[in-house]
Amino acid sequence: MRLSNYFLPVLKETPADATIASHRFMLRAGMVKQDSAGIYIWLPLGFKVLKKIEHIVREEQNKAGAVEMLMPTIQSANHWKETGRYDAYGPEMLRIKDRGDRELLYGPTNEDMITDMFRSYVRSYKDLPQNLYHIQWKFRDERRPRFGVMRGREFLMKDAYSFDIDADAAKLTYYRQFVAYLNTYARLGLKAVPMRADTGPIGGELSHEFLILAETGESEVFCHKDLVDMPAPGHFETKDELEAVFNERTSLYAATDEKHDADEFAKVPADKQLSARGIEVGHIFYFGDKYSEPMKAQVTGADGKNVNVMMGSYGVGVSRLVGGIIESSHDENGIIWPKSVAPFGAGIINLKSGDTEADAACEDIYQKLSAAGIDPLYDDKDDRGGQKFARMDLIGLPYQLVIGPRGLKEGIIEVKIRATGEKKNLSPADALNFIISEFEGV
Numbered sequence: 001m002r003l004s005n006y007f008l009p010v011l012k013e014t015p016a017d018a019t020i021a022s023h024r025f026m027l028r029a030g031m032v033k034q035d036s037a038g039i040y041i042w043l044p045l046g047f048k049v050l051k052k053i054e055h056i057v058r059e060e061q062n063k064a065g066a067v068e069m070l071m072p073t074i075q076s077a078n079h080w081k082e083t084g085r086y087d088a089y090g091p092e093m094l095r096i097k098d099r100g101d102r103e104l105l106y107g108p109t110n111e112d113m114i115t116d117m118f119r120s121y122v123r124s125y126k127d128l129p130q131n132l133y134h135i136q137w138k139f140r141d142e143r144r145p146r147f148g149v150m151r152g153r154e155f156l157m158k159d160a161y162s163f164d165i166d167a168d169a170a171k172l173t174y175y176r177q178f179v180a181y182l183n184t185y186a187r188l189g190l191k192a193v194p195m196r197a198d199t200g201p202i203g204g205e206l207s208h209e210f211l212i213l214a215e216t217g218e219s220e221v222f223c224h225k226d227l228v229d230m231p232a233p234g235h236f237e238t239k240d241e242l243e244a245v246f247n248e249r250t251s252l253y254a255a256t257d258e259k260h261d262a263d264e265f266a267k268v269p270a271d272k273q274l275s276a277r278g279i280e281v282g283h284i285f286y287f288g289d290k291y292s293e294p295m296k297a298q299v300t301g302a303d304g305k306n307v308n309v310m311m312g313s314y315g316v317g318v319s320r321l322v323g324g325i326i327e328s329s330h331d332e333n334g335i336i337w338p339k340s341v342a343p344f345g346a347g348i349i350n351l352k353s354g355d356t357e358a359d360a361a362c363e364d365i366y367q368k369l370s371a372a373g374i375d376p377l378y379d380d381k382d383d384r385g386g387q388k389f390a391r392m393d394l395i396g397l398p399y400q401l402v403i404g405p406r407g408l409k410e411g412i413i414e415v416k417i418r419a420t421g422e423k424k425n426l427s428p429a430d431a432l433n434f435i436i437s438e439f440e441g442v
C-alpha cells in the first residue's frame with residue numbers, strides 16, 4: 001500500500017478524553033473514530049488489525065473442532081423470555097420495537113437464540129457433540145463505556161456454544177476450549193492467564209476469565225507468579241492430554257476479585273504472590289442445562305431416554321484485544337505490533353520523494369516485499385523526514401526501511417526494528433532477505 005493512496009488520518013495532538021495508552025494511540029494513529037459513546041468507526045488501519053486478530057481466533061477455533069456460522073445481531077425477545085433472561089438482563093440490553101410493535105433486541109450474547117436453533121434440529125445423542133461459533137458484533141448499553149474499544153457499547157466478539165450429552169463430555173469440551181484460548185493468546189503475542197471468575201448474567205458454576213496483566217486493566221486479580229510466563233501448550237486431542245493442561249494451569253492460584261479467597265491465596269509462597277490489574281480478553285463458561293432445561297433442548301440418549309443437552313459458551317473479546325495488545329506492547333512513541341497482527345509487515349520511508357534514485361530504490365523494494373507477502377506500507381509522501389519517522393513509530397509496524405539518496409550512494413539502506421530500536425545498515429538485497437526471514441513461520 002502506498003501511503004499517498006491510503007486513508008491514515010494521524011492526529012498530532014492527544015485527544016483530551018483518552019486516558020490510557022491504547023486509546024490515545026488508536027485515535028492518534030487513525031485506527032478508530034468515536035461516533036458516539038462506546039461506538040466506533042473502524043478506520044482502515046484499525047480494521048486491518050481487527051481482521052488479523054479475527055483470523056487467528058478463527059484458525060484456533062477451527063483447530064479445536066468448533067464450526068463457524070453466523071447469527072444475526074437483532075434477536076427476537078421471545079427466546080429471552082423463554083429462558084427468563086429478558087427481565088434478568090437489565091438495562092444493558094438494547095430493547096427495540098419493530099413497526100408491528102414486536103419486541104426485539106440487539107444481541108449482547110447468543111445462548112438463548114442458539115439453544116432455540118439447536119433444539120429445532122437435533123434429536124439424538126448420535127448428533128453430539130457440537131460446538132458452533134460466530135464472530136459477530138454485540139451491543140451492551142454499558143453504564144460507563146470507556147478506554148476506547150476496551151469497554152465499548154458495540155463490540156466484536158467470538159462466541160462459541162457447545163452441546164454435549166452429559167457433564168463429563170461437556171467438561172472435556174470446556175478443556176479443549178481452555179487450551180485453544182491459551183494457544184490463541186500466545187499467537188497474538190500476549191501472556192493471558194486463566195483465572196477463576198464470576199459468571200455474571202451468563203450463569204453456571206464453572207468459568208474462567210483470561211486476563212492480560214496491565215496497570216490500566218479494569219479487573220483486580222490475584223495469582224501465582226509462575227502462571228504469567230507459562231508458554232502456550234500447543235495442540236492436543238486426547239482427554240488425558242487436555243485434562244493435564246487444564247490441571248496444570250488451574251493447580252496454581254489465580255482468581256479475579258469476585259472469586260478471590262484470601263486464605264487460599266495466603267498459601268501461595270510470599271515471593272510468588274502477585275496481585276495486579278488485568279484486562280479480560282476472554283471468558284469461558286460451563287453452565288450445564290441452564291438454557292436447555294427451560295427451552296427443553298433435549299436429545300434421546302443411548303438408553304432411549306430424553307436428556308437435556310449440557311452446554312457451555314466461550315467468548316473472546318476480539319475488538320477489545322486490539323486495545324489490549326497495544327496496552328501490553330507500546331512505548332512513548334507509539335504502538336509496537338507483534339508480527340502476527342501488524343497491519344502491515346514493514347514500512348518503507350522514502351527520505352526524498354521525487355529523487356530519481358530514492359524513488360527507484362523504494363519502488364523496487366516495495367515491489368519485492370509485496371511479492372514476498374510482507375504487505376509493506378510505502379511512505380511515498382512529500383513530508384519532512386522527522387514527520388515520517390514519528391508517524392511510522394506511532395503506527396508501530398515491526399520493521400522500517402529508511403531509504404535516502406545519501407545511503408544509496410554507499411549502497412545501503414537502514415532497517416530499524418521497531419520493538420528494540422535497533423538499526424542495521426544493509427544492502428537493499430540483504431534488507432529484503434532479512435525482513436522475509438523474520439516473517440518465516442508467522
Ligand code: 5CA
Nearest residue numbers: 109151152155159280281282283314315317320
Ligand atoms: N456468551 C458469553 C461467552 S460466549 C459471553 O458473553 N461472555 S462475556 O460476557 O464474558 O463476554 C466475552 C468477552 O467479550 C469478554 O471476555 C470481553 O473480552 C469481551 N467484552 C465484554 N464486554 C465488552 C465490552 N463492553 N467491550 C468490549 N469487549 C467486551
